Amino acid sequence: MPDRIATTVDGRRLALGNLEKVLWPATGFTKGEALHYYALVAPALLPQVCRRPASFVRFPDGVEGELFHIKHPPPGLPEWAPTAEIHGKEGTRRQVLVDDMATLMALANLAALEVHVPQWTVDGGRNAHDRLVVDLDPGPGVGLPECCRVACLVRSALAEDGLECWVKTSGSKGLHLYAPIAPAPxxxxxxxxxxxxxxxxxxxxxxxxxxxxxxxxxxxxFVDWSQNASAKTTAAAYTLRAGRTPAVSAPVGWDEVAGCTRAEDLSFTPGQVLARIERDGDLFAALADPGRARPLPPAS
Structure with missing residues (x-):
């Protein structure tokens, strides 16, 4: 692979560079491989992040270098990339909207490879959350199998309240469950x-x-309910994670959750995630369907 190529993505010109640079030394996974992954996974990833103000983890020197947690557009982002002014307690800032493949690839080219989004869109705003998220975080002495047991409990409890949910790995130690809801503060x-x-x-x-x-x-x-605060974000479905190895926050089936006995059962590389999509389709596709949204039950 050449170390720099010029290409066109959705009619936008991009110069992709440092393609042979190793970003995950433990496995030799390169920036070019990360770009290739995002180019192929974009049809599944984009519906999960579209119109949501994104924040990123940048690691231009790889996961063993300095990690930059940013909410503003990274330096060098093309002017055509969509952005929006976001108003919050910290004031007003401009954030990127990862609405198309060209923007996704431009961000990946700038090593903004880990993508996080809130549970609301810029169209509805902070007072119109359209997703409920439940973040399951294992404490010392437990791991992913125990998270899976709790996930099944969460799923049953949500079903009792009339909510349907989908589940993905965090790409680290835990699980994220999402339920589409009618817009609510x-x-x-x-x-x-x-x-x-x-x-x-x-x-x-x-x-x-x-x-x-x-x-x-x-x-x-720990059932982290606080991730539903308007200022909070969660790792997007299908994003790469800046861990020791190139893991993915990957949607999984409930049969896989029920059968999980060790962390390795639900740990996936980018290549494995692409193979899963080819075999099983996008397991999170229904989450982006507004017809799936249900009214939020009152807290009890």
Whole structure:
């Protein structure tokens, strides 16, 4: 592979460089391979991030170099990349909207390879969250299999409340569950998520924790309801993660969750994720369908 190529993506000219640069030394995974992955996974990834103000982890010197957590457009982003002014407690800032493949590839070319988005779009705004997210984070002494057990409990509890959910790996230690909802203020979504976590802890105090205190997490799975705050973001489906190896935040099936007995069962490389999409289709496609949204139940 040449180390620099000029190409056209969706009618936009891009000069892709440093393609042979190794970004994940543990496996030799290069920037060119990361760009190739994003080019192929874009049809599945873009519906999950479209119109959502994105933030990124940049690692131009690889995962063993300095990591830059950024919310603003990275230096060198083409002027044609869509952005929006986002108003929050920290003031107003401009953020990138990863709405098309050209923008995704331009960002990847700038080593902004880990993509995070909130549970609302710029069209609806912070008072119109269209997704509920439940972040399952294992404490010391437990791992992904225990997260899977809790995920099944969350799924059943949401179903009792009339909500359907989809699940993906975080690309690290835990799981993320998403339920499409009719637009609702972030405060109400957080209230419902906290009440849900409290309910689950009351039923399974041996396994589930809703409180954030780290000293309480030994042997428990923390149900992080706070990710529904309007200022919070979650790793996007299909994004690469800046870990030791090039892992992906990958959608998985509920049969896989139910059958998980070790972390390796639900750990996927970029190549494996692409093969899964070819074999099984996009397991998160239905999440982006507005017809799936259901009213948020009141917190109880």
């Amino acid at each position: 972030g405060r109400l979504v957080s209230d419902y998520a906290r009440a849900l976590a409290q309910r689950l802890e009351a039923d399974r105090p041996d396994l589930v924790l809703h409180r954030m205190a780290r000293q309480l997490r030994q042997g428990k799975v």
